Amino acid sequence: MRVIRSRRRFPSLPYFWSLIDWSLPSWGRYSSQLAKAQNVFDIAAIAKKRTPKVVFDYVEGSAVDEVAYDRTRDALSRIEINSHVLRDVSNIDTSTTILGKKVDLPICFAPTGYTRLMYHVGEPAVANVAANKNTVYALSTMGTVSPAELAAAVPSSRRWFQLYIMKKREDTLAVIKQARDSGFETLVLTVDTPVAGLRYRDNRNGLTVPPKIRLSTVFAIACKPRWWINLFTTGKLEFAAFRGWDKPLSDLAALIFDPSTKFEDIKWLRSVWSGPIVIKGIQSVADAQAVAKLGVQGIILSNHGGRQFDRGPVPVEILPDVVAAVGKKVEVYIDGGIMSGLDALGAIALGAKAVFIGRAYLYGAMANGEAI
Numbered sequence: 001m002r003v004i005r006s007r008r009r010f011p012s013l014p015y016f017w018s019l020i021d022w023s024l025p026s027w028g029r030y031s032s033q034l035a036k037a038q039n040v041f042d043i044a045a046i047a048k049k050r051t052p053k054v055v056f057d058y059v060e061g062s063a064v065d066e067v068a069y070d071r072t073r074d075a076l077s078r079i080e081i082n083s084h085v086l087r088d089v090s091n092i093d094t095s096t097t098i099l100g101k102k103v104d105l106p107i108c109f110a111p112t113g114y115t116r117l118m119y120h121v122g123e124p125a126v127a128n129v130a131a132n133k134n135t136v137y138a139l140s141t142m143g144t145v146s147p148a149e150l151a152a153a154v155p156s157s158r159r160w161f162q163l164y165i166m167k168k169r170e171d172t173l174a175v176i177k178q179a180r181d182s183g184f185e186t187l188v189l190t191v192d193t194p195v196a197g198l199r200y201r202d203n204r205n206g207l208t209v210p211p212k213i214r215l216s217t218v219f220a221i222a223c224k225p226r227w228w229i230n231l232f233t234t235g236k237l238e239f240a241a242f243r244g245w246d247k248p249l250s251d252l253a254a255l256i257f258d259p260s261t262k263f264e265d266i267k268w269l270r271s272v273w274s275g276p277i278v279i280k281g282i283q284s285v286a287d288a289q290a291v292a293k294l295g296v297q298g299i300i301l302s303n304h305g306g307r308q309f310d311r312g313p314v315p316v317e318i319l320p321d322v323v324a325a326v327g328k329k330v331e332v333y334i335d336g337g338i339m340s341g342l343d344a345l346g347a348i349a350l351g352a353k354a355v356f357i358g359r360a361y362l363y364g365a366m367a368n369g370e371a372i
């Protein structure tokens, strides 16, 4: 039998030359890691190296045994998406509308407290990315910049304000006024925090805001100098919406979470805020139906990223039923465990109008700030 052989030739130097990648390797430890990062988990690994343990654990951790969060991630990874072939996909339009206005991506930025603890620029850096991507950013009541400061720093941002109904109505009204005066378009009322979540990691790490300087801190500074320099050389770390509050932070937390909040309080909120209201932290079809009747515009199906109640249902698993029950009356969004475009796609395929991300952007902020 005849065997086919390739014909040898004298080695071609120009060809060899053309295969060489002449770009210089990146010498900086972090910049080369950043350049190689493939996904949010790679970014989280860099973030872990760059921030003190107490801060990283505050972001990554969940409540109690962290079961709800693991289940949430697992459920997202089990979604199978039926893709059709032989369709023209040369032009993809990822835009949608949220409360009647166009966004370029159905991925919005969830409210996260204390953002300057993770990255010294804080909430404006995140809002700036959201504005550049033409999507929504929600500032937390526990934000480290005030509504007015955020609006001044990123005037073009499409900003929502996350609210708690506090023990004293006048405190709630004072915060709402700040949001209204600073052009926030929507109130996001978080309803899954009758009490602060029990987070073992934070308790073990002795998390305080601002961080306490202990003897061990000296070692921590030596390990993460960049983070500490940023902390010491920028403004005071505080809950900016409550600036001037002259009592300990623990008193503030006790006033912010009102365990007696009820459905009627949403009616009260409706009477003092004429713009859209979105209820965040819905975890059942019955509650979705109950709030939809109260004239709100949207709900965020959410288990607070597993940071509050550790045995609740997984949002994405109840999503189709919630959409079937209330999807014609209110917009249904979802959050919890969204770490990739595929996770977002799965949730949207199951009926969510948009997804919100929390940890995913905080990992980026901790790894390399806005420039990730």
Ligand SMILES: Cc1cc2nc3c(=O)[nH]c(=O)nc-3n(C[C@H](O)[C@H](O)[C@H](O)COP(=O)(O)O)c2cc1C
Pocket (backbone or CB within 6 Å): 058, 059, 060, 110, 111, 112, 113, 140, 141, 142, 162, 190, 280, 302, 303, 304, 305, 306, 307, 335, 336, 337, 338, 356, 357, 358, 359, 360, 362
């Ligand atoms: C560090 C951190 C702080 C948060 N702070 C708030 C907050 O102040 N108010 C709120 O409604 N939700 C808060 N959340 C919950 C997020 O809004 C969102 O529900 C959750 O992060 C979604 O899960 P994911 O982090 O897996 O994306 C916080 C989450 C994290 C990780």
